[in-house]
Amino acid sequence: MHSSSLGRPMPSPGRRTVLRGVAGAAALGAGIPLLSACGGSGAAADPKTVTLGSNASDAVPKKAFAEIYAAFTKKSGITVDVNTKDHNTFQEQINSYLQGTPDDVFNWFAGYRMQFFAAKKLATPIDDVWQKIGVNFPDAMKALSKGEDGKYYFVPISTSIWGVFYRKSVFQQHGYTVPTTWDQLVALCKQMKKDGMVPIAFGDKDAWPALGTFDQINFRTNGYDFHVELMAGKASWTDAKVRTAFDHWAELLPYHQDGAVGRTWQDAAQTLISKKAGMYLFGSFVAQQFTNKADLDDLDFFAFPEINPAYGQDTVEAPTDGFMLSKAPKNKDGALKFLEYLGSPEAEQIYLKSDPSLVAASSKADTSSYTALQKKAYATISGAKHLTQFMDRDSRPDFTSTVMQPALQKFVRDPKGVDGLLASIERQKKTIFASG
Amino acid sequence: MSSETITKTPEAAAVPPPGTASPKKRAVLGHRRLLTRRDRITLGLMAGVPTILHVALVWLTALASIALAFTTWDGIGFGSIKWVGLDNFRELFTSNPQFWPAVEHNVVWFVVLILIPTPFGLFLAVQLDKQIRFSRVYQTAFFLPVVVSMAVIGFVWQLVYNPDTGLINSLIGANEPGHYIDWIGDPDLNLWAILIAASWRHAGYMMILYLAGLKGVDPSLREASALDGANEWQTFKNVVFPTLRPTNTVVLVVTIIEALRAFDLVFVFNKGAQGTELLSILVTNNIIGESSRIGYGSAIAVVLLVISLVVIIPYLIATFRKERSA
Numbered sequence: 001m002h003s004s005s006l007g008r009p010m011p012s013p014g015r016r017t018v019l020r021g022v023a024g025a026a027a028l029g030a031g032i033p034l035l036s037a038c039g040g041s042g043a044a045a046d047p048k049t050v051t052l053g054s055n056a057s058d059a060v061p062k063k064a065f066a067e068i069y070a071a072f073t074k075k076s077g078i079t080v081d082v083n084t085k086d087h088n089t090f091q092e093q094i095n096s097y098l099q100g101t102p103d104d105v106f107n108w109f110a111g112y113r114m115q116f117f118a119a120k121k122l123a124t125p126i127d128d129v130w131q132k133i134g135v136n137f138p139d140a141m142k143a144l145s146k147g148e149d150g151k152y153y154f155v156p157i158s159t160s161i162w163g164v165f166y167r168k169s170v171f172q173q174h175g176y177t178v179p180t181t182w183d184q185l186v187a188l189c190k191q192m193k194k195d196g197m198v199p200i201a202f203g204d205k206d207a208w209p210a211l212g213t214f215d216q217i218n219f220r221t222n223g224y225d226f227h228v229e230l231m232a233g234k235a236s237w238t239d240a241k242v243r244t245a246f247d248h249w250a251e252l253l254p255y256h257q258d259g260a261v262g263r264t265w266q267d268a269a270q271t272l273i274s275k276k277a278g279m280y281l282f283g284s285f286v287a288q289q290f291t292n293k294a295d296l297d298d299l300d301f302f303a304f305p306e307i308n309p310a311y312g313q314d315t316v317e318a319p320t321d322g323f324m325l326s327k328a329p330k331n332k333d334g335a336l337k338f339l340e341y342l343g344s345p346e347a348e349q350i351y352l353k354s355d356p357s358l359v360a361a362s363s364k365a366d367t368s369s370y371t372a373l374q375k376k377a378y379a380t381i382s383g384a385k386h387l388t389q390f391m392d393r394d395s396r397p398d399f400t401s402t403v404m405q406p407a408l409q410k411f412v413r414d415p416k417g418v419d420g421l422l423a424s425i426e427r428q429k430k431t432i433f434a435s436g
Numbered sequence: 437m438s439s440e441t442i443t444k445t446p447e448a449a450a451v452p453p454p455g456t457a458s459p460k461k462r463a464v465l466g467h468r469r470l471l472t473r474r475d476r477i478t479l480g481l482m483a484g485v486p487t488i489l490h491v492a493l494v495w496l497t498a499l500a501s502i503a504l505a506f507t508t509w510d511g512i513g514f515g516s517i518k519w520v521g522l523d524n525f526r527e528l529f530t531s532n533p534q535f536w537p538a539v540e541h542n543v544v545w546f547v548v549l550i551l552i553p554t555p556f557g558l559f560l561a562v563q564l565d566k567q568i569r570f571s572r573v574y575q576t577a578f579f580l581p582v583v584v585s586m587a588v589i590g591f592v593w594q595l596v597y598n599p600d601t602g603l604i605n606s607l608i609g610a611n612e613p614g615h616y617i618d619w620i621g622d623p624d625l626n627l628w629a630i631l632i633a634a635s636w637r638h639a640g641y642m643m644i645l646y647l648a649g650l651k652g653v654d655p656s657l658r659e660a661s662a663l664d665g666a667n668e669w670q671t672f673k674n675v676v677f678p679t680l681r682p683t684n685t686v687v688l689v690v691t692i693i694e695a696l697r698a699f700d701l702v703f704v705f706n707k708g709a710q711g712t713e714l715l716s717i718l719v720t721n722n723i724i725g726e727s728s729r730i731g732y733g734s735a736i737a738v739v740l741l742v743i744s745l746v747v748i749i750p751y752l753i754a755t756f757r758k759e760r761s762a
Contacts, residue, residue, distance in 0.1 A: 092724050092725055095510075095512060095725075095728065099513065120512050120513075198613060204621075205620065205621065205706060205709070207709060258613055259599045259617075259621050259622070261620070261706075261710060262598075262599045262618040262619065262620030262622070262626075263620075263621070267598075267600050270600075271600075398510075398728060401721060401725060402729065406709065407533075410533075413621065413622075413623070413710060427531040428527075428531055428532065431523070431527050431531075435508035435518070435520075435729070
């Protein structure tokens with residue numbers, strides 16, 4: 001549940017989460033129905049106002065979104081009444097929020113998490129909107145915006161990308177080349193270790209970063225289709241293919257930074273900044289830790305190397321954020337117009353001007369103001385055959401948070417005993433996915 | 437919570453519902469007339485409203501979570517509640533790799549608190565009770581951690597334990613590859629690291645309780661034992677400590693409660709990762725979130741409730757028995 005920070009990092013997830021956890025527990029103790037009573041505005045339908053439930057509580061996105069809404073009001077005369085909640089709170093309450101009286105439009109994530117609420121009939125399909133905005137998006141984005149019933153439920157706005165981040169100057173200084181195959185990657189790790197560096201920075205204290213490492217190794221080893229089946233609870237975790245992925249991971253683990261389970265991703269990023277570590281497999285928002293301009297310009301990334309030639313590097317992990325329409329919007333016409341605007345290149349550009357750590361979801365957005373890193377991320381995403389989200393966005397969040405996060409922490413700490421671990425995951429998965 | 441019911445219920449029972457007392461009865465109980473109709477309504481409201489709130493917010497919710505423990509529910513619509521009987525418990529006891537460690541850690545938590553900071557708190561209290569110089573200063577210093585919220589203690593101790601930049605590893609140079617000590621991530625270390633932080637606070641708490649107990653020891657007892665030629669240790673062992681019996685009972689109960697409700701410190705420290713699992717953390721992880729396993733989380737909560745009852749019921753029986761015989 002706390003993997004909320006995937007798409008966009010929190011400044012201090014720990015502190016907030018605690019208070020939230022405590023408050024949430026108290027609220028639950030006080031009776032679940034109470035929860036659904038709060039949130040949402042009780043105002044009667046006003047054709048000139050669209051209400052929006054926003055999780056963009058951090059300063060940068062909050063300001064960026066506010067500019068988009070202002071531009072929309074100017075264009076259409078419809079006011080956007082924004083109800084901003086803290087990012088983590090929003091996520092923890094989304095369940096009761098959507099069942100109560102939610103705002104017309106709300107911020108959410110693409111992938112399984114979107115499909116989950118769509119399947120529960122807590123969102124309204126927006127196929128009409130997509131007829132107009134469809135031309136603005138690449139096919140992979142279109143697929144991400146559809147529910148299991150094939151209807152559109154989601155308007156994407158921004159994407160981050162997962163890859164192996166490194167510092168150009170370090171690679172230059174030691175004469176390293178970017179590895180494109182598994183063997184080259186392992187050889188590079190060995191060389192870095194010899195050169196007195198930590199080959200791969202790693203911090204898994206928040207338990208979700210290891211999910212990203214598994215994603216990369218699994219879809220490179222077994223391909224996109226198998227990865228999707230595994231995430232959907234269809235494929236078995238005791239399948240030999242999964243075992244092979246873990247074997248690869250175990251081969252690479254000795255080159256990871258020691259004591260990952262006790263380190264936050266922010267601390268791990270510091271070792272890359274200080275050049276003590278050579279590489280860091282992470283999301284592009286790692287760039288936000290590079291507060292020094294010169295360091296940021298030195299940052300680059302490459303797609304995770306090929307493991308199985310049958311799949312090459314065709315899959316890219318690109319968690320996408322965007323908007324959905326709630327189950328019974330008070331001002332549906334206004335909300336549809338608003339969503340159409342959010343899907344326009346214009347809205348994307350306003351957003352990206354203010355938040356350069358992400359890239360546009362639209363293929364029509366003007367990329368001329370992009371930094372080199374953004375351009376590369378954009379090119380990698382556009383060239384990808386398949387886009388994945390992130391394990392906890394592609395699979396049931398209750399499964400990933402209560403089963404996978406502790407399981408992978410256990411593996412990272414002690415890679416022996418994989419078979420027992422996988423059997424345990426499979427056993428727990430069956431009950432969770434059976435519970436509907 | 438339960439003490440509230442005990443104080444409230446008799447009061448509610450003592451007030452007859454307005455309008456039910458017949459005039460004849462009123463004549464018999466002459467003094468009852470002192471309470472006008474308004475008084476009785478006021479009293480009824482004062483006792484009734486809290487009772488209703490208490491029943492609705494404490495008892496009904498507790499019973500609801502016991503009922504939910506036998507279902508699966510994702511929290512979306514009441515239609516998705518599905519009865520599964522004992523499945524949640526079966527899964528908990530057999531296939532949840534975090535459950536038994538969590539039970540074990542709750543027990544370890546109690547044993548450590550009762551064996552280390554509690555005697556230490558008693559020791560501090562005895563020393564401070566001797567009216568030594570600066571006694572107030574020491575008292576404040578040891579009590580300070582108790583005033584600070586557990587969550588804040590968690591943040592402060594993380595600065596000490598952080599494996600890369602923390603105080604300990606920086607001092608002893610254990611943040612280098614090769615001889616790396618992972619205080620937060622290593623399951624053989626992290627529980628003990630947290631317990632030190634918990635003990636740091638608990639000792640001050642115990643000290644204050646014992647200090648209050650010691651103030652109640654009749655000075656003439658000490659005098660008498662001094663006249664009998666007992667040394668300090670003998671006086672403590674044979675005279676002072678036995679008189680602290682009521683305090684010891686309170687200390688025991690407080691420590692058990694602390695061990696069962698342990699949560700905030702661990703949650704801040706590493707969210708109950710490898711080696712620091714606790715029942716309360718498992719409950720939270722399963723219930724709070726966007727697609728929660730409310731049934732399963734409730735089952736864990738029920739286990740916690742049963743453990744609490746096993747501890748509390750004998751205590752209550754013993755206390756009531758004592759009161760009756762007194």
